[in-house]
Amino acid sequence: MGDWAKKAEDQEVSKLVDKLNIESDTGNSHRKKCSDYDLRVSKSGEETEFDVADPAETSLLIKILGKGLVNTKLSLDIQQKNPNSPLHSVKTFEALHLKASLLKGIYAMGFNTPSKIQETALPTLLADPPQNMIAQSQSGTGKTAAFVLAMLSRVNVSLNHPQVLCLSPTYELAIQTGEVAARMGQFCPEIKLRFAVRGEEVDRSKKIEEHILIGTPGKLLDWGIKFRLFDMKKIIVFVLDEADVMIATQGHHDQCIRIHKMLNPQCQMLFFSATYDKEVMDFARLIVADPTIIRLMREEESLENIKQYYVKCKNEEGKYNAIQNIYGCISVGQAIIFCHTRRTAAWLAAKMTSDGHSVAVLSGDLTVEQRLAVLDRFRSGLEKVLITTNVLSRGIDIEQVTIVVNFDLPVDVRGMADCETYLHRIGRTGRFGKSGIAINLLTDEKTMKVCSDIEKHFNKKIEVLNTDSADDIEKIGT
Numbered sequence: 001m002g003d004w005a006k007k008a009e010d011q012e013v014s015k016l017v018d019k020l021n022i023e024s025d026t027g028n029s030h031r032k033k034c035s036d037y038d039l040r041v042s043k044s045g046e047e048t049e050f051d052v053a054d055p056a057e058t059s060l061l062i063k064i065l066g067k068g069l070v071n072t073k074l075s076l077d078i079q080q081k082n083p084n085s086p087l088h089s090v091k092t093f094e095a096l097h098l099k100a101s102l103l104k105g106i107y108a109m110g111f112n113t114p115s116k117i118q119e120t121a122l123p124t125l126l127a128d129p130p131q132n133m134i135a136q137s138q139s140g141t142g143k144t145a146a147f148v149l150a151m152l153s154r155v156n157v158s159l160n161h162p163q164v165l166c167l168s169p170t171y172e173l174a175i176q177t178g179e180v181a182a183r184m185g186q187f188c189p190e191i192k193l194r195f196a197v198r199g200e201e202v203d204r205s206k207k208i209e210e211h212i213l214i215g216t217p218g219k220l221l222d223w224g225i226k227f228r229l230f231d232m233k234k235i236i237v238f239v240l241d242e243a244d245v246m247i248a249t250q251g252h253h254d255q256c257i258r259i260h261k262m263l264n265p266q267c268q269m270l271f272f273s274a275t276y277d278k279e280v281m282d283f284a285r286l287i288v289a290d291p292t293i294i295r296l297m298r299e300e301e302s303l304e305n306i307k308q309y310y311v312k313c314k315n316e317e318g319k320y321n322a323i324q325n326i327y328g329c330i331s332v333g334q335a336i337i338f339c340h341t342r343r344t345a346a347w348l349a350a351k352m353t354s355d356g357h358s359v360a361v362l363s364g365d366l367t368v369e370q371r372l373a374v375l376d377r378f379r380s381g382l383e384k385v386l387i388t389t390n391v392l393s394r395g396i397d398i399e400q401v402t403i404v405v406n407f408d409l410p411v412d413v414r415g416m417a418d419c420e421t422y423l424h425r426i427g428r429t430g431r432f433g434k435s436g437i438a439i440n441l442l443t444d445e446k447t448m449k450v451c452s453d454i455e456k457h458f459n460k461k462i463e464v465l466n467t468d469s470a471d472d473i474e475k476i477g478t
């Protein structure tokens, strides 16, 4: 082990990773990179006012903030191209006949029974002869744990060369997967794992000996194809994780295909994604031959039980007064307020703070670590108001939020109603709070039109609210 592991020993995760003997030729390079965990949303490099949700960052936030397994009652959809593949489901981990040390690792993680997707995916993932698989289910349903188990159980520790490749879209997502592998394999010290991510350098005069490589496509291309530090033909399991995020990341699609082309056609190909649209499936078809496809239906957000209002205001100051009046008349639990620009978010936060509200701001100028801290504080109720831009979008459900205010309505680049974002902002899934209030603040004809387009799109009435009338406001609270 190099310096890196020594320096990182204060970190719980690193201790676990250490157990899997993750090597670093560059001493503390890994450690250094961990501290520049600093992705910014404004990709252009200039100080942009508008935030766009970055798929890889959103996925990372959801992963880290996710509090355990998402239980869903929704059904599985299974399609099998290969009629000879065995397809059955298991209700226990014992039924998978895993090595005792792996089973011990699973139980040490607190997993008692397989999740819904694992029940069906695991027998196929572990089958002999190996089966190819495409699995799609929303974040938090147990995909990572499933393929990590397959990766660990396929390794032949008597062979000292890479046998498993796992591709992740970003450094941070690769580290997350590595942590799961380290935890699950904590009683299998003979399995060696290595990260192929930025900051990790290799001695080009030596072949790589670790069994499992987890990394980003560019680095794995360099190591496997450019420098030939391992034999791609000896890879027996190829995992493409977060495929939907992968295609949203420039260049990754082609790099994955180049890696895939070098693999032995007998290699088990596993493809995971949180979404399942045409683009993802076209990509999947290029990577995975004769797959078993397992899909867990997504819990869609809905506007059922959301009371929607609009308030006509003169200008920005008028919008602020509307919020003040609402707070003056009803007791608001926790609220999220969406603004179009960072500047508006900062302005509003300063005003509300000076009025005595405990306010948190989440915008794209924060690092991922800072965003996590803000969301964690808000979720634990330390702040009652979260002011944000479009950086907070799909998937980050905060259960106890009762009111969502669109200080600015969501619009696309042409200024037209962005109904999908509207739904993500105010919609709820069945798992979360059943009712809620959404308030849209409008100023002029243009915003009125956007609001009425949203109303038409969802075919659900958005009622007018007069925030100058205490009686009217009180009614919405009931």
Ligand SMILES: Nc1ncnc2c1ncn2[C@@H]1O[C@H](COP(=O)(O)OP(=O)(O)OP(=O)(O)O)[C@@H](O)[C@H]1O
Binding pocket: 062, 063, 066, 067, 068, 069, 070, 110, 111, 112, 113, 114, 115, 118, 137, 138, 139, 140, 141, 142, 143, 144, 145, 146
């Ligand atoms: N069988 C299980 N029993 C209990 N908890 C589980 C089980 N499988 C996974 N988990 C936990 O549920 C959470 C989500 O699992 P996992 O990360 O594998 O899901 P995912 O679908 O890959 O989602 P994401 O892409 O967000 O990581 C994790 O905290 C994981 O430790």
